[in-house]
Amino acid sequence: MTEVLADSSKALFNEGLSHGASEAPELLEAPELFPETTEKLELLTTSLPQRPRRLRRTETLRRLVRETNLQISDLIYPLFVMEGENQKIEIASMPGCYRYTLDLLLGEIQQAYELGIGAIALFPLISETQKDNAGTESSNPQGLIPRTVQAIKQTIPEILVITDVALDPYSSEGHDGIVEDGKILNDETVAVLVKQALTQAAAGTDFVAPSDMMDGRIGAIRKALDAAGWINVGILAYSAKYASGYYGPFRDALDSAPKFGDKQTYQMDSGNSREALKEIELDIAEGADILMVKPALAYLDIIWRIKQCTNLPIAAYNVSGEYAMIKAAAAQGWIDEKQVILETLTSMKRAGADLILTYFAKEVALILQ
Numbered sequence: 001m002t003e004v005l006a007d008s009s010k011a012l013f014n015e016g017l018s019h020g021a022s023e024a025p026e027l028l029e030a031p032e033l034f035p036e037t038t039e040k041l042e043l044l045t046t047s048l049p050q051r052p053r054r055l056r057r058t059e060t061l062r063r064l065v066r067e068t069n070l071q072i073s074d075l076i077y078p079l080f081v082m083e084g085e086n087q088k089i090e091i092a093s094m095p096g097c098y099r100y101t102l103d104l105l106l107g108e109i110q111q112a113y114e115l116g117i118g119a120i121a122l123f124p125l126i127s128e129t130q131k132d133n134a135g136t137e138s139s140n141p142q143g144l145i146p147r148t149v150q151a152i153k154q155t156i157p158e159i160l161v162i163t164d165v166a167l168d169p170y171s172s173e174g175h176d177g178i179v180e181d182g183k184i185l186n187d188e189t190v191a192v193l194v195k196q197a198l199t200q201a202a203a204g205t206d207f208v209a210p211s212d213m214m215d216g217r218i219g220a221i222r223k224a225l226d227a228a229g230w231i232n233v234g235i236l237a238y239s240a241k242y243a244s245g246y247y248g249p250f251r252d253a254l255d256s257a258p259k260f261g262d263k264q265t266y267q268m269d270s271g272n273s274r275e276a277l278k279e280i281e282l283d284i285a286e287g288a289d290i291l292m293v294k295p296a297l298a299y300l301d302i303i304w305r306i307k308q309c310t311n312l313p314i315a316a317y318n319v320s321g322e323y324a325m326i327k328a329a330a331a332q333g334w335i336d337e338k339q340v341i342l343e344t345l346t347s348m349k350r351a352g353a354d355l356i357l358t359y360f361a362k363e364v365a366l367i368l369q
């Protein structure tokens with residue numbers, strides 16, 4: 001630490017010296033280049049009470065006055081798990097992201113943990129034969145997610161495990177709720193979500209994360225968890241989740257795209273922001289511990305707005321489509337990937353997010369190390 005400090009103060013000092021040395025010739029050259037403006041130039045360079053550039057002069061100084069700092073501890077790493085052994089399959093629309101069988105997933109989580117990532121969010125790939133309209137498999141205590149949570153808790157007990165509560169990976173219709181006559185049933189779905197959450201709690205999850213957008217599910221899940229004695233299992237509520245085109249790659253990853261229609265009768269309309277306040281108000285009253293805005297990038301104003309209205313932590317989901325866009329442009333050589341990743345995630349923190357779910361978690365950890 002002392003060495004770092006010593007080095008950077010040296011850099012600051014040298015930078016200062018070289019500035020001092022170069023300033024005089026600059027002024028002398030000016031008259032030759034623009035003889036007619038000499039007087040104005042001299043006036044300007046002497047009469048500025050504020051020079052914002054003074055604080056941008058060196059990296060040490062910029063770091064000192066930086067308002068928002070992205071940290072590894074802000075990040076949650078979403079991961080896809082599938083049945084089988086010794087396999088990882090790359091997701092075509094999410095280069096660098098894989099569906100892992102449980103054995104390989106544990107290795108990936110161990111690696112992430114060693115890089116300083118403290119939390120993961122799990123999503124299952126369920127075979128078509130196990131799907132039905134009511135997503136029954138979602139509350140199977142021997143199902144893929146409960147087995148995965150148990151295995152993680154046995155091997156890497158320190159890492160925080162967040163499990164998704166929603167029917168879509170288990171639904172033969174590809175919807176987040178039970179379908180009847182082309183409509184998504186609310187209260188019947190909430191009953192299934194409660195069972196799913198209880199199953200995950202029994203398996204040892206730290207947080208359940210309802211991403212389904214049914215009305216009243218946070219309250220129903222909180223009550224059921226408490227009644228069963230899981231008072232310390234938290235709820236990360238997908239509170240303001242918009243009906244978005246940015247989820248496309250995620251649905252490829254889980255083969256979970258809706259078989260008919262879209263999700264606009266339960267996910268929010270992208271034109272709305274006051275409605276997000278209504279959603280968070282309800283989720284707070286119903287018992288949410290953390291509120292989420294999703295997607296993040298096209299909804300930074302929502303994060304900002306919610307931040308003004310609550311003291312609860314706010315999570316932003318840097319979703320699959322946001323990941324895919326950066327990966328695709330970087331693969332073409334059109335953008336500097338590392339710079340754009342950091343800039344994008346920093347924008348979410350600057351908007352007010354306290355934590356960020358991002359498929360870039362490991363890459364960011366490596367960059368920030």
Ligand code: PBG
Pocket residue numbers: 164165166167168176211212246247248249250251263318319320321
């Ligand atoms: C579904 C769910 C989705 C995501 C997380 N949970 C997709 C959807 O609502 O269709 C998307 C995450 C991403 O795109 O990265 N309950």
